[in-house]
Amino acid sequence: MAYKKFTSSEEMLKPDPRFNSKLVSKFINSLMWDGKKSVAQKLFYGAMELCTKKMKDVPPLELFETAINNVKPYVEVRSRRVGGANYQVPMQVNKRRQQSLSFRWIINACREQGGRPMATRLADELMAAYRKEGKAMNTREQTHRMADANKAFAHFAW
Secondary structure: OOOOOOOOOHHHOOOOOOOOOHHHHHHHHHHOOOOOHHHHHHHHHHHHHHHHHHOOOOOHHHHHHHHHHHHOOOEEEEEEEEOOEEEEEEEEOOHHHHHHHHHHHHHHHHHHOOOOOHHHHHHHHHHHHHOOOOHHHHHHHHHHHHHHHOHHHHHHOO
């Protein structure tokens, strides 16, 4: 019986129905709570429609991809214990972690706000990230600033 077990891995991920993009599919999975995928999809697609209404000149998929790429961090600090002292050591972030951090920061920025529908908050955050501003971009800038400030400990990275 040649049947493949379904796992939550990259190669098993199906592209989303509307944009046919694996990146969007992954973002929807990150956005999802309690396994309610249809709710997460409605939120995301609603946000994309709002983005399209506000920014007519940019295709929604391009806006989303650019926003994600703008938020991706290149360096981060990791705690390293050397001789009884903890040092914040700046390290390169691998591609997969860059993506998951950018997803997390955008979603958290939306969830922290209140009083408005989630689709509206997500649309605003994505458009802000596209323009290189907003809460998620601030988080990225802080991460980079922290890594820059701790450059002196870079020799502890091995």
